[in-house]
Amino acid sequence: MTMMQHNTDHVLFYGDSRNNMIRSKKKDGDDDDSIMLVLVLLNYHLPRFTPILWDQASLHVCADGGANRLYDELPLWFPDDDPADVRQRYKPDVIKGDLDSIRPEVKEYYSEMGVKIIDESHDQDTTDLHKCVIFIRDCVPDLDKNHIKLLVLGGLGGRFDHEAANINVLYTFATVLRIVLLSEESSLTLLPSGYLHEIHVNRSFEGPHCGLVPLGAPSTSTTTTGLHWNLDDTPMAFGSLISTCNLLESDIVTVRSDAYLLWTTEIRYEP
Numbered sequence: 001m002t003m004m005q006h007n008t009d010h011v012l013f014y015g016d017s018r019n020n021m022i023r024s025k026k027k028d029g030d031d032d033d034s035i036m037l038v039l040v041l042l043n044y045h046l047p048r049f050t051p052i053l054w055d056q057a058s059l060h061v062c063a064d065g066g067a068n069r070l071y072d073e074l075p076l077w078f079p080d081d082d083p084a085d086v087r088q089r090y091k092p093d094v095i096k097g098d099l100d101s102i103r104p105e106v107k108e109y110y111s112e113m114g115v116k117i118i119d120e121s122h123d124q125d126t127t128d129l130h131k132c133v134i135f136i137r138d139c140v141p142d143l144d145k146n147h148i149k150l151l152v153l154g155g156l157g158g159r160f161d162h163e164a165a166n167i168n169v170l171y172t173f174a175t176v177l178r179i180v181l182l183s184e185e186s187s188l189t190l191l192p193s194g195y196l197h198e199i200h201v202n203r204s205f206e207g208p209h210c211g212l213v214p215l216g217a218p219s220t221s222t223t224t225t226g227l228h229w230n231l232d233d234t235p236m237a238f239g240s241l242i243s244t245c246n247l248l249e250s251d252i253v254t255v256r257s258d259a260y261l262l263w264t265t266e267i268r269y270e271p
């Protein structure tokens with residue numbers, strides 16, 4: 001099997017000396033500006049760092065009821081500002097889904113602001129997140145897809161069937177788009193097999209805890225560097241070993257496996 005270097009440098013980091021902002025980490029030699037962040041907001045708790053990521057993202061998409069979260073929660077974080085001003089500052093580009101959860105007044109509000117609203121109520125077989133990812137995939141030229149990082153806010157915690165569906169989206173698009181599910185406590189992404197993954201972490205923001213969990217099938221061989229408990233051609237499977245409660249020991253973690261692996265890091269956000 002050919003081992004390719006795959007861009008999994010999706011991880012957030014902050015504490016950048018220039019601006020102390022959460023930023024997306026570039027790969028050495030990459031042009032930082034060439035990474036385009038896309039945010040998808042779900043209908044679950046938005047992390048407190050949402051406004052920071054918002055300012056760095058080029059495209060902001062609400063999955064159906066995610067628009068209610070934006071409408072309701074953002075003004076609460078800026079109590080000195082007029083809610084209308086906050087909603088103008090944090091105006092989504094697109095709202096997409098089956099639109100059974102967005103409240104009528106929220107839909108009307110954003111519609112009057114000129115937000116594109118896409119009704120896919122005819123499709124009851126895919127989730128609102130899936131619908132949003134299809135929209136993003138289809139509006140980005142193939143050549144640019146490697147430079148996109150899709151951050152899903154509110155993607156972890158909450159109802160387990162939603163979490164499972166979100167992980168299924170990671171799986172479905174694993175080789176097409178880099179997607180990271182985020183909550184205030186964790187990040188989660190999927191590392192497809194057949195690549196040497198070089199993951200840049202920022203330990204001022206991520207860790208110390210992290211984990212690697214096979215998804216879809218057991219791994220007969222996984223090898224890592226940069227962790228406290230590294231794997232060395234080690235099998236992993238539910239029912240025997242999976243790597244949870246591991247610890248980051250380096251700013252760069254490498255992973256090579258014959259199976260798809262979920263990669264998760266703890267997130268520590270101190271406003």
Ligand SMILES: Nc1ncnc2c1ncn2[C@@H]1O[C@H](COP(=O)(O)OP(=O)(O)OP(=O)(O)O)[C@@H](O)[C@H]1O
Nearest residue numbers: 042043044063064065101127128129157158159162
């Ligand atoms: N309680 C929850 N916990 C975790 N994620 C959620 C929860 N509710 C919604 N989401 C996420 O936000 C997205 C949009 O939410 P929305 O409420 O519009 O979905 P929905 O399809 O109407 O959900 P439901 O299954 O409740 O009818 C969902 O597709 C899911 O990814």
Ligand SMILES: Cc1ncc(C[n+]2csc(CCO)c2C)c(N)n1
Nearest residue numbers: 097098100123124125126127128165
């Ligand atoms: C086998 C099967 N299980 C569940 C659903 C229901 N479902 C899955 S995604 C979705 C849309 C949610 O916005 C709904 C209703 C289905 N269609 N097929």
